[in-house]
Amino acid sequence: MMNNEKIKNSNELEFAVFCIENLVAKLGVDAIDVYKALTKQSDILYDYIIPEYEVLHTQSKEYIVEDILVVMKERGVDDMIFYHESFLxxxxxxxxxxxxxxxxxxxxxxxxxxxxxxxxxxxxxxCRTGKDSTDYDLVVGGIANDKVFNTIELFF
Known part of the structure; x- marks a missing residue:
C-alpha cells in the first residue's frame, strides 16, 4: 500500500528526522542511505512512519527504531549492502x-x-604493484603498499 501521505506539520517533520537519525546511529550508515531505504527502496516513511506518528511518537526511542527495522525487514529493505576494499x-x-x-x-x-x-x-x-599514478610525493602505510620501510629508504 502506497498512500504517500505527506508530512503535515513540524512535529511530523521532526519525528521523521528523529527516526532517520536514530536508524543511522543504529545501523552505522549514512543518513542519505537510510532516507533512500525509507523512500526509494520502500515507502516506509510516507506509508508507515508518518501515518503512524500519533502512536509511534509516544514510544521509546529503542522501540521506534526496532519497530522500523522490523517493518524494513518485512518490506525487503533489511539487506543494506556495504563494501570493503577487497575482491572477496x-x-x-x-x-x-x-x-x-x-x-x-x-x-x-x-x-x-x-x-x-x-x-x-x-x-x-x-600501490602494491608499483603502478601508483597519483601526484602524491609519498604514499606510505601498511594499507597503502605493505612496504613502508622500502618507501622511506628511497628518500634517505
Missing amino acids: EVAKPDLMHSRPNLDFGRGFYVTPLYEQAEKWLDFILN
Whole structure:
C-alpha cells in the first residue's frame, strides 16, 4: 500500500528526522542511505512512519527504531549492502586480528558506496604493484603498499 501521505506539520517533520537519525546511529550508515531505504527502496516513511506518528511518537526511542527495522525487514529493505576494499566477500570480519592503531581504532572499514570502495581497492592494488599514478610525493602505510620501510629508504 502506497498512500504517500505527506508530512503535515513540524512535529511530523521532526519525528521523521528523529527516526532517520536514530536508524543511522543504529545501523552505522549514512543518513542519505537510510532516507533512500525509507523512500526509494520502500515507502516506509510516507506509508508507515508518518501515518503512524500519533502512536509511534509516544514510544521509546529503542522501540521506534526496532519497530522500523522490523517493518524494513518485512518490506525487503533489511539487506543494506556495504563494501570493503577487497575482491572477496568477507561475511564475518575478524576484528581481533585488526591493527590497534588505525585512524579510527580497531575495525573493519566499510562503505555503502560501491564506487568509493572500488577506487580505494584500485589505489591499494596500484600501490602494491608499483603502478601508483597519483601526484602524491609519498604514499606510505601498511594499507597503502605493505612496504613502508622500502618507501622511506628511497628518500634517505
